[in-house]
Each structure stands twice: as structure tokens, then as C-alpha cells.
Amino acid sequence: MDTALATANDLLSDHYVTLKFVHVVFAAMWAWSTSVAYGNYLVPLFRDWQRAPHDPERIRLRNWAMERFDEGAKLEHIAFPMLLITGPLLMLAGGWTPDSGWFTMKLVLIVLVFLPIEIADFHLAHFGGNKERLREAGNSIAYEQAIHTHWWFLIITTPIVIVSITFTFYLAIVKPF
């Protein structure tokens, strides 16, 4: 294993800074691309709908916001696979191993926090939970269920995302331990 890691390091180490540049660009895109839409459109419209859940205009706006959010998440969901490609390359180029505590913690967060969240997010926004597709299929019961499930998902992941993304940037930049 040590030989394989050393060979990969030899091949990639000259490109370390370039890989880092690409990784950081996609990390920024992944981390923040939905934050304005979420905080300034989705949350206010959902909270407004919750005040009068049977008001047609509020339902209409809620649905519109959620369908646009599914669409808007594309940027984040292009960036995440790019991070999964450039991250391991950066690891090999930099010779990073679990010798470094910050690296181990980052690895654990990616595998046990970000990966499950993103798999669920891909499903909710683009596959079985895509609201536009459910609406076009005329499945209004599944549509309403998908809206509720997605809202729960977003609400529950909000504190996770606030802490873990900030902490991951801190680990990568400060390398505190």
C-alpha cells in the first residue's frame, strides 16, 4: 500500500496546487450555492404557507419555490461529484494520510455525514422526489408527500450543514490537529 501511495504521489504531486484550486472552487460552489435561495425564498415561503396551509396562493408559492429549489440544487449536485474526484486526487498528490488528525476527521465527515446527505438530496431533488416530475405525472398525493419529506430533510440537515461545512473548511484550512 505504501508503494502504491508513493507512486501516486510521485505522479500527482507536481499538480497539487492546480488540484487544490479546482477542489476549492467546487467546494465553494457545493457549500454555498443554495444558501440564498434557501434562506430568502424557500424558508420564508414555507413559513408563510404554514400560517395558512389551505390558502391557494400560499400553496402555489410554496410549490413554485420548492420546484425551483430542486432545479437550483443542480449546481450543488454538479460540484459534489467533482469534490469526490478531486478530493482523493488531492489526498494522493499531497501525501495526506490519517497520520493527520484533521484529515482523518474530514474523511469521516465526508463519508458519514456529507455522502448520506447528498445521496438523499440527489433523490429528493432529481430522482424519485423530484416535484416537477410528480406534478406532471398528476400524482398529487405523492407530490404533497415529497414536499413534506423534502421540507423535513432541509430542516433537519440545516444544523448539520451549518456546523459540519464550517468545521470542514476550518479543518482543511487551519489543519488544527
Next chain:
Amino acid sequence: MSNLPLPDAATVRPFTFNDALVARIGAGLSAYMLFVIYPAYGFLRGWWLGDFSSFSAEGMLVAVATSGAFGFFARWIILTYLRIDA
């Protein structure tokens, strides 16, 4: 705005929650941090370096304090988003 999805009043239902459910979610997130993330970190370091010092008394204290604080933080954030003034 003319392409807004039409509401289906028959199937739309209010979003319901209760504080006990949110407390369980907060506790679950806290437990995930304490019983999954922290051991994963400790065992990965132990496997790679043979160093299991992450599981020292100090390490465990930090893990319990951090996961506990996160559980309360998560509960607070989730309730902030869910509670609606009349």
C-alpha cells in the same frame, strides 16, 4: 409566475410536528455524533497509527460535551424554523 404549479387543495395538508419529535431528532443527531462519528475517527486513527488515544478519558469527555452541545443546537435550530407565530 404564469407557470406556477397549480395547488391541489384536496391533497394539501398542514405540516405537523411536535416538540417531543424534535427533541428525539436532536437526541438522535447527538447520538450519531457520539456513537458513529467519534468511534469512526478513533478507530481509523487507531488502525492507521496504532494510536487509540482518541478513546482516552479526555477524548471521551470532549466527544460527550461536543455531541451534547450539538444535540441542543440542532434542536434549537430546528424549532426556530418550525415554530410559526400565529
